[in-house]
Amino acid sequence: MEVRGAPAEVLLQRPWLPVSISGCQLLAKSWFGETSYHILLTDVDCVWEERMDSAAIQKRAQELNRRLRAEVKAFFSHLCEVVQPCLTGSDGRPDGEAQISLRRQEDGNISIKLKSELAELPFYWEFHCTPAPVTVVCGQLVRPLLEMSRLLQRQVEQLGGLLGRKDAEIQDYRENGAVLSRERLQTDVFEEKTYREDFMAKVRAAQPSRSTKRKSSSEVKNLPGALPLLRSERTDALGFDADLQRLYAAVVAQNARKRKLSEEKQAAVASSGGLFDQTQDPECTAATTDYYIQTGSVISEAGEDRPEDGPEDTAGAKMADRPAEQQALPVRSNPAERASSKPKKKKGVGLFR
Numbered sequence: 001m002e003v004r005g006a007p008a009e010v011l012l013q014r015p016w017l018p019v020s021i022s023g024c025q026l027l028a029k030s031w032f033g034e035t036s037y038h039i040l041l042t043d044v045d046c047v048w049e050e051r052m053d054s055a056a057i058q059k060r061a062q063e064l065n066r067r068l069r070a071e072v073k074a075f076f077s078h079l080c081e082v083v084q085p086c087l088t089g090s091d092g093r094p095d096g097e098a099q100i101s102l103r104r105q106e107d108g109n110i111s112i113k114l115k116s117e118l119a120e121l122p123f124y125w126e127f128h129c130t131p132a133p134v135t136v137v138c139g140q141l142v143r144p145l146l147e148m149s150r151l152l153q154r155q156v157e158q159l160g161g162l163l164g165r166k167d168a169e170i171q172d173y174r175e176n177g178a179v180l181s182r183e184r185l186q187t188d189v190f191e192e193k194t195y196r197e198d199f200m201a202k203v204r205a206a207q208p209s210r211s212t213k214r215k216s217s218s219e220v221k222n223l224p225g226a227l228p229l230l231r232s233e234r235t236d237a238l239g240f241d242a243d244l245q246r247l248y249a250a251v252v253a254q255n256a257r258k259r260k261l262s263e264e265k266q267a268a269v270a271s272s273g274g275l276f277d278q279t280q281d282p283e284c285t286a287a288t289t290d291y292y293i294q295t296g297s298v299i300s301e302a303g304e305d306r307p308e309d310g311p312e313d314t315a316g317a318k319m320a321d322r323p324a325e326q327q328a329l330p331v332r333s334n335p336a337e338r339a340s341s342k343p344k345k346k347k348g349v350g351l352f353r
Helices: 008-012 054-064 072-088 134-175 192-206 217-221 242-271 282-295 311-321 335-340
Strands: 017-021 024-032 037-042 047-052 099-104 110-118 121-131 297-299 305-307
Touching: 008 024, 008 134, 008 242, 017 072, 017 099, 024 072, 037 121, 037 134, 047 054, 047 134, 054 072, 054 121, 072 110, 072 121, 134 192, 134 242
Parallel strands: none
Antiparallel strands: 017 024, 024 037, 037 047, 047 121, 099 110, 110 121, 297 305
């Protein structure tokens, strides 16, 4: 049964938070409404989700708690208080007796079981998370991460340019007689190409080979030339620190503003009476609008240009649309012939020859 979850924009603005359930390191984002919820979990290998509305929650609660006869609003707040700290990585739990466990199933799903007390009676709940669709994975994880990577790459380029200017400043000091008081503070001139080559060499050195796979993590960390950032264990790679969470929030907020502007432009085009094609690019549509305003023409219901002036302008437009060879023909001086050269109205001009 398909149920409704959080609006896409609401869940998208929630950051991915590192959590640990039954020793399993995950990234999670969740949304809890009044009587519904939507959660996403990932271990980088797969993304799982579950979305439940009020009717689905009521049905599962009665299946797991036979004696429960209360409505969803009566116990849903208790469920949120117990499970939200687990899905946000918070240490403090309002219910110290709550027990939560995670189990991976053979079909690829994961099940999270929760046991707590509600009104001095045991209360059971289970999250049945299934692999999320590709569209959800791309929208909630892949696209924001690619945008973050692009922004971080731009930041690296700006820092490289800053280092180059700092080296030029230090060189100017030296040429004017400045001397470094402590030799241990001396640094080499920053060469971006050399730095990139050295970085990639360390990345390749950090990749475990057949011989290093058998070694312990401490032995791998002591390998010469290994990159500390890439030597980190898998659990550390899942950690979104505060800076990355703020960058993620900034990226999704920017994308939301772009979508809002695009929707406003489409609404403006639709409110213009359907004169312009809504499938066109906004910039192209604006340029087309300016063109018709400057030329003083409108678009007919059939989609063809129709001048606003009288028949004389219509004849002039038809003359302008003729090939250049026809327009280059000599004009006869005989008045009678000029009078008979008045353009005749033709049916289906441009459709038949």
